[in-house]
Each structure stands twice: as structure tokens, then as C-alpha cells.
Amino acid sequence: MTKLCHFGVIGFVFASFLFGSSQPRAADVGGMSEPMRLEGIHWPGEGGKRIKVALGVYLVDFARINLREESFDMAGYLDVRWTDPSIALKADERKGRVRRFRPSQAWTPALEFINSVEQAVADERAGDLYVDDDGQVSQRVRFNHKFQTVLKVNRFPFDSQRLAVVIAPFDPFADDLDFDLDRTRVGKLSQAALTEWDIGAVDARIEANPEGDVGDERFVFDVTIQRRSTFYLWRVLLPMTLLVMTSWTVFWFEPTNLQPQISTGLAILLSLVTFTYAIDFSLPKVAYLTFIDRYTLTSFAFVLAVIFSVSAIHLVVNRHGVDRALKFQKWTRSAFPIVFFASVAVVAFVSFR
Numbered sequence: 001m002t003k004l005c006h007f008g009v010i011g012f013v014f015a016s017f018l019f020g021s022s023q024p025r026a027a028d029v030g031g032m033s034e035p036m037r038l039e040g041i042h043w044p045g046e047g048g049k050r051i052k053v054a055l056g057v058y059l060v061d062f063a064r065i066n067l068r069e070e071s072f073d074m075a076g077y078l079d080v081r082w083t084d085p086s087i088a089l090k091a092d093e094r095k096g097r098v099r100r101f102r103p104s105q106a107w108t109p110a111l112e113f114i115n116s117v118e119q120a121v122a123d124e125r126a127g128d129l130y131v132d133d134d135g136q137v138s139q140r141v142r143f144n145h146k147f148q149t150v151l152k153v154n155r156f157p158f159d160s161q162r163l164a165v166v167i168a169p170f171d172p173f174a175d176d177l178d179f180d181l182d183r184t185r186v187g188k189l190s191q192a193a194l195t196e197w198d199i200g201a202v203d204a205r206i207e208a209n210p211e212g213d214v215g216d217e218r219f220v221f222d223v224t225i226q227r228r229s230t231f232y233l234w235r236v237l238l239p240m241t242l243l244v245m246t247s248w249t250v251f252w253f254e255p256t257n258l259q260p261q262i263s264t265g266l267a268i269l270l271s272l273v274t275f276t277y278a279i280d281f282s283l284p285k286v287a288y289l290t291f292i293d294r295y296t297l298t299s300f301a302f303v304l305a306v307i308f309s310v311s312a313i314h315l316v317v318n319r320h321g322v323d324r325a326l327k328f329q330k331w332t333r334s335a336f337p338i339v340f341f342a343s344v345a346v347v348a349f350v351s352f353r
Contacts, residue, residue: 011185043107052178053109054081056185057221059202062194063082064226065161067284070151071164074223075144079185082109088135092103101129109157109177112170114218115147116145156283156290156353157232160200161225163320179206179217183245186221196231200213200224236279239294244299244340247306251333251337258314265307272303291351298347302340309336 044051055185056079063073087106089095103126125142151161153300169177186204193199202223247268250261276296284290289297309332 001240013251044082044086049176050178051082051109051176052180054180054182054185055079055111055167055204055219057167057204057219058185058198059188059192059221059223061192062197064108064197065163065194065197067146067151067152067153067286071146071148074163074165075142076165078111078141078143078167079182080109080139080141080204081182084131084135084137086135087131088136089133094133094174095157096133099131101131103127103129103139105129106131106137110170111167113143113145113146113147113165113168114168115164117148120340121258127234129194153284153286153290154288156292157227157229157236158291158352160229161227163223163225165221165223167221177217181206181219188223194225196228197225199226200226201324218300232282232292236292237280240272240296240299241277243275244302245337247303248333250310250334251329251336252304255313255317255322255329255334258310261310262307265310269307270298272299289346294347294351295344298343300338302336302343306336 007059028064058077058079060077063075065072084107085134087092087099087101106129108126108129127140127142130138147163149164153218181204183204186202188199188202200223204219204221206217207220209218216222247265250264253264255263283292313325313332316328
């Protein structure tokens, strides 16, 4: 009987340990006072007041640009400034020094990067609040996100892009915020770099939110980048051009020797196919034609035209004699280079317009 009592006491204690924590306790509500429960948290926009929030973004560095996903990884600082009269000091309290608060100790505007994808909380760090005697608050947020943007590579590999970071209010009820541009907090780190790109000017602006109501604003930070085209110029376009020009040497062969002319043209065509497969990894995978795509198709077309012209010359030899074939062959020697470079000019005009 005594053992049963002991087991009963132990069972009661064990059950209390397991299920007692699920009961509501006063500490679970975070120590909320009765006035706070009745009135809520005070913020500077109470009573219909407008809250002026000054924003600035400082570029720290890029990680990469993904042309297929139309995204880029960027790290930077978001600087935010606003005035909160509730934490301003009275005349007899002013000390002339900056006070420091934790973000949870005072009101802060809820903002979000609306074009951010795969955002992780660990990649964003909100700094402390620095408040002067007049209640002006400054905060810096360190972010490192992947952003979605529209990339246009029609001119690839001579293209430039404008990468945008868009910031807007997170709270749908926060219609009391007025964004202001802080030019002194817009810039970039001199050591910022990006593979295959030159980082140009940075700029910022405040614009109306196209997806919001009248009066909604958003902050847009723009970075202009220019692709370094040296690799594609010397390792892609120049070899491709030389292959096309090499195919024109068949027009100096004897028109009666069809076999070496056809063999040379087909060998160059296969070389061109192999070359395009080798450089495919470095080309953007987009649904439309870029400059380099049009240039490649033009090169293929002219090598095929050389093979067809050689066949035509051989037909002229069989039907009209060697003399007429030589005249036709002499005409192709000058016609092909002129038409090819004229076609390249048209391709450039179509791609760069």
C-alpha cells in the first residue's frame, strides 16, 4: 500500500510537469500592463499626424547576378531617420548627447524589401536606435538579400543593366508614413566589385507605388552596371568572324575541283558548331535573341551560303564552261565580304536600337 502511494505521488508530480506548462500564466502575456492592454502602443502618427521617414541605402558589395533567374545578390546598409515626439526631452531634461535604445524599446517604422526573394532573417540585422534631445531617431539596418529585377540583355555582350532595390511599408495600415530621400546616406563602398561587371553610378528616388492606393510611396535604390565585354569580344566574336572569313578561301580554288571546296566548307561549318557548343555555358539563357545570338545565326547562314555557292559554281562549270564559272567565282570573292559585314551592321542596328 505504501508503494502504491509513492507511485501515485510520483505520477502526480510527473503529470504536473508535463501538462502544467500548458496552463495560461500571467508571465505568458509578456508582462502587459492594464493601461497598455486598453490603449495599445503609442506611435508618432497618433491623431492623424504624418510621420516623415527619411531613407538612404549604401551599397556594400554584390555576390552575383543570375541572368536566368533575373536576380542579384546584394549586401548593403539601410539608413532610416524619423522624429518621435514621445521620446523627446523637455527643456529641463536636455543633456545635449545622443541616447541609445534597443529596437524593442521604442516605435520603429515597419519596412520591407518588396522585391526580395528567399529572404532569411539571419541575413538582416537591425541596429540600435540613436535619439537626440529633440526626439530625432536614426537606425541602420544591415541586409544581405537576393533581389528580383528585370534584366534586358538584347545587346549582350555589350549591355548595361539597372539593378533596383525597392522598399515600401510592410504594415498595410501604416498609411501615415511620408517617405523622404536622404541624399547624404545614398552611395556605395569603393571596394564593391562584381565579376564581369563594372559598377557605375548609384541613385535613389521616391515614387508612387503602382500597386498601392493613392498616396502610397516607395523608395527605389538604383545601381547601374556595365558588362565587361572583352572576353566575349576576343574569345567569341573574333574567332567566329575568322571562321567565316576562312570559308571564303574556297573561292580561290579551281572551280573544277569540287571535292576540296565542299570538304573545306563542311569542315568550317562543323568547327563553327563545335565552337558554339563550347561557349554555350557563358551565354545567357533567355527567350529572345541577343546580339550574339543574331551574330551566330548570321555566321552559320554565311558558311552555308558558301557551300551552296560552291555547288552553284560547279553546276555552271558543267553547263556553261569554266570561263563563266570563273566570272561567277570572281564575283563571289567581293560579294560575300561586303554582304556579310553589311548584315552584321543590320544585326547591330536591330539589337542596339
